[in-house]
Amino acid sequence: MASPSVSPPRPWLAGRLQLPGDKSLGHRLILLAALKTGSLVLRGLPASHDLQASLRLVQALGVRVDAQPGRIELHSPGWRGLRAPDSPIDCANSGTTARLGLGLLAGLGLPAVLDGDPSLRARPMERVCLPLRSMGARITGGPGLPLRLEGGALHAIHYTLPVASAQLKSAILLAGLFAQGETRVTELHPSRDHTERLLDLESVSTDAPGRCLCVTRANLDTLCARLPEEIEVPGDPSSACFMVAAALGLPDSLLEIRGLLLNPGRAAALDWLRERGARMMSQIQEERLGEPVGDLIVSYTPRLKDARIGGALVPQLIDEIPALSALAMLRAEELFVEDAAELRVKESDRIAEIARVCQAFGARVEQWPAGFHLVPPPRPRAATLECGPDHRNAMMAQLIALGADGPCELRGRDVAAVSFPAFEFVLGSLLRRHPAPWQTPAP
Template identity: 40%
Template sequence: MPGDKSVSHRALILGGLAEGETVISGLLESEDVQATAAAVRALGPRVERFGPGRWRVIGAPWRSPDAPIECGNSGTAARLLMGAAAGFDLTATFVGDESLSRRPMGRVRRPLESMGVRFEGGDTLPLTMHGGGLRSIEHLNVPASAQVKSAVLLAGLGSDAPVTVIEPLPSRNHSEIMLRHFGAEVETDGRVTRLGAARKLEGRLVSVPGDPSAAAFAWAAAAIVPGSEVRTEGVLLNPLRSGFIMALQRMGADVRLDNVRGSQGETIGDVRVRFGPIFGAEFTPEEIPSMVDEIPILAVVAACARGETRIEGLDELRHKESDRLALMAEGLSACGVEARADGDALVVRGGPVRGGAAVRTEGDHRIAMAHLVLGLGAAEPVEVDEAEMIATSFPGFREAMRGIGAGIEELR
């Protein structure tokens, strides 16, 4: 499986903020992560590739770039880079592709403005920011967003003022873990996270674990295709990213974890999924943050399960690369599955899947990959109208799936 996307973004950014050299192995070389690498380089640090998945970052004070920072399709790149740049006396304009330019940036802009950052623009990209001179903040992270929390913490590295983030519901904690790995003092007390006095980062060795959001497509395929068994090694098993594994287990899937161990503050291990009977289940809003990126592929598993699955608390899916809630209901229905959006919930009644549809993706990589996996468990092939954008998160998707026996072909 490819390196984890969330960890890859953060390794490049923290390496650029650190003093000295950071060497990264296993970096995901997707379009999104490449955008972050180019952005960090444009802001002053030295960033270079010296082998497949192997990168070196030499930190330096960040400066105003010579051109707008191109974030491509990556909301993570845009929001985390804004936070990281906020602590420096610089001016930078952040831009993105058509999809990213429709996605809201107000949730990250508002807390950074509270810290003293000045912005030009509206609630979407392009945005121009003027950093430096930051003050204290106590931010209530609602709705739960690891990107906003990370932006606030990264901004706080450029100040000695108190920085606190309060989370009624937990979000991913990769930034906190990696900040500690780079030498920063980060205190977590229940749902409250604070930056301590030690905020100077030092270059480190970073080994990026396998991406569970990418592995989820192979796990799902094994769960729905008779006679299948898939094993993935060295995958990130952070409890705040393991929701999809727990969802499979609740639905009765044959899942086993082996060789679970710690690595640079994260938990990693090997995951084996084998075909077997699976059943519908209910999932509450509190469970969604730990599997928010895996909801499209969870819906595919639900389509092949016996009985009804209800997944609640999905409003966040309407603000991703597409309205994923609406598109999953539409795509599953086109393939003969009884599926509907019910407010902010997705309701799927599983059973034999007909397939045989051409599915609209609106350029969303996870919608495309989820429906291609659905085709593996359907009676008739499933087509997607676009596939090029899969490279934003999983450039080797087709080859990886073919490697485990999936029949995924490009239509000419």
């Protein structure tokens, strides 16, 4: 693979863009479309490897899928007409497909086998299987994939999440759509709330701490009636965070991002940057399926306050930590991350991979089981490194290379297609003083 490079001076970013649709919403809409009789058109979603895994799952259940660039049409016989898959469902590298798929399949009572690539097989699934088994689901295998579901009727449970996990919460809520009785899920710390917004769930008051969500079969009927025939999926804030990091890390940058998902639970990274003094302005323009959508303007900010991430903030911006690490490298500012043991069991050991990539560019990184301390050099040094296997860390490496003091060779950067296939193109279209440190023919 050709691996381009260019010498300084540093580029900057300028322009207006609309990012591909949010993947978290995309996964959920694909799975929920399988429950509604008839067609649903999703516009704006990227052709990411992760979303392809969710499309394979619903296809295996009997949903017809017509996927074209920027447009996916799903036609379902409705949840009563779905069938058991003929062969194991390949979730590839998508933990969202696997975990939400477990909840959906358990609720439907369909026998199935879920499998994935070696990376996904190594990721924990027992935390999802435990509550589903307590609802009556028969699941064998574990602690990771492959897992076999053998059908069976479900009953409601009252469950308190042991960790802040939107995937775990969503799996139980999806299963609860089909269970006898009222399923209650209590979360002590907030996590992404897309599933409950799509299901139009409201929290209920209890004497216990935390937020309690209730779901019954009535919510399934409400969902099927509520889903429109066509949805323009708003832009992905996790993808936007990489562009924001580049703009805040490269002097003279100014970006406007339109049609962006501005869900408060997904704005933690932006809020954290604002608290540090970043020049950003967002404005909600409309609401789609209970989700706020609007525009964001960000400009380079000369001074930011000290960077520390920990506590309840971590689960709200855990996917953005690679982008925020790139920002620290571009600005030569230290970054402390604590209480983030979950990073160890992402698509890779993300703490170790962040350390490896940043060290290749000259940083000092101290690791511990649940976090790290990043001490960047005055300017990232020219580096030759393998970007994979983690898609977010591959994008992080490309951002850091923008500020490097010499040519960089970044191999395997095409792994970014797992979540953001157009990453290089979008970033390159915004760069001024071309070329970027990796630009040559596409890998």
